[in-house]
Amino acid sequence: MQRYFVNKEQISEQTITLLADDAKHIQKVMRMNPGDRLICADNEGNVYLCEIQSLESDCITAVIKKQLEENAELPIHVTIVQGLPKGDKLEFIVQKGTECGARAFIPLKAERSISKWAVNKVDKKLSRLKKIAKEAAEQSHRTYIPEIGRPVSIDQLIKMSDHYHKKIVAYEETAKAGEQHALPKILNEIKANERLIAVIGPEGGFSPEEVQKLEQAGFTSCGLGNRILRTETAPLYVLSAASYHFELLKRGE
Amino acid sequence: MQRYFVNKEQISEQTITLLADDAKHIQKVMRMNPGDRLICADNEGNVYLCEIQSLESDCITAVIKKQLEENAELPIHVTIVQGLPKGDKLEFIVQKGTECGARAFIPLKAERSISKWAVNKVDKKLSRLKKIAKEAAEQSHRTYIPEIGRPVSIDQLIKMSDHYHKKIVAYEETAKAGEQHALPKILNEIKANERLIAVIGPEGGFSPEEVQKLEQAGFTSCGLGNRILRTETAPLYVLSAASYHFELLKRGE
Incomplete structure (x- = not known):
């Protein structure tokens, strides 16, 4: 309906x-x-x-x-922080990430982000992303419309990340090194209604300095399976894994 | 590299x-x-x-x-059978599904598929999809390029499905009814190197008759979490869940 x-x-x-x-x-x-x-x-x-x-x-x-009485929401609150990607990929991520249950999206001005938002276009871009989130939330039968945050720098991100119970960063080099246990460990530890922040790099990935900053601030580097995912595919993997973990496997109950 | x-x-x-x-x-x-x-x-x-x-x-x-010595492949072979979607969505599904580890894609001429492939354009469309699969396989560091099958009817699909160890269909009505145990059950049962076929409906979903035919042929209806996914998002959920199950949770070892 x-x-x-x-x-x-x-x-x-x-x-x-x-x-x-x-x-x-x-x-x-x-x-x-x-x-x-x-x-x-x-x-x-x-x-x-x-x-x-x-x-x-x-x-x-x-x-x-x-x-x-409906329950269309993931049991945990997932915020996707997305290194600003090229073209209209952020629109894609907001649409598909909303379907997959994200509660918020925050664009990140990453060192290797080729795309930059002109200051005078930020409001227009945000209002378009909000419209996409609302329509996707309606279509996927969500109870809540995900929030769209204003773009942040890595230092602003680190400051605000204190408000989250668990913090992860998807890092390609971690994936290449075969790190596979971190994500299930985090999902096993986090409890219903707690907040997870998942940070995804832009097309070129994060710089080692950015990853170091995030890890020092308590972010855990996670691999997302054995293949290299594009920047726009990684958030959907994280959300699908969280849904599978909590809604299908019923872990965390 | x-x-x-x-x-x-x-x-x-x-x-x-x-x-x-x-x-x-x-x-x-x-x-x-x-x-x-x-x-x-x-x-x-x-x-x-x-x-x-x-x-x-x-x-x-x-x-x-x-x-x-590399291992970039999912431990199970997943074939995505995709009800022909509108526009260039199949290109999207092949690109992203390749990143997520699918071993084959087969377009399905579903009852509610609005998109039809003109007979004289099938070869051109397939060769374009094969090129997309090759490039995505290179970019995501796959060991194999997924195969692209020719479009099949539901009856052809049912005939060829005998060659698979497990058969699932993502059915919106099942998802709405809150069915959540089927996919983990199948993934728990299937063994390494066995073949899973996952059938996804087009935009309008499957007709009840199509689902009945599939179920009679041994396909299990699966829900994919608590939200309604678009046709192009559902295969990525199935593949991400399989990766999370086998590669991250290390079930099935």
């Missing part, structure tokens, strides 16, 4: 109001009519099954039929 | 000859010179460390320094 994230102010006791792009999508793309059903989520953990009551061009009223 | 797949005829006892696109890539993109090193793989399990001896415009001779 089609799902839309709405703001808290759009929700009253018995009805939900859908506006702007959502109202357009419901009418123009989904071609819904009164009586059709949809799901609304408030991005604070509440999910409602609703039935459309009335449609106007930019405002749709839906009656709340019942509140749904 | 840069890696190239070469045919057996290009390998003599002491030297390897690199031709055509590879020769061009070495000179124009990598700007290599005599004395520079590269890796050659024969797609039959042999991998060589080589040193460039001489460069001509379309022929490069490299001396074999030593044979390498």
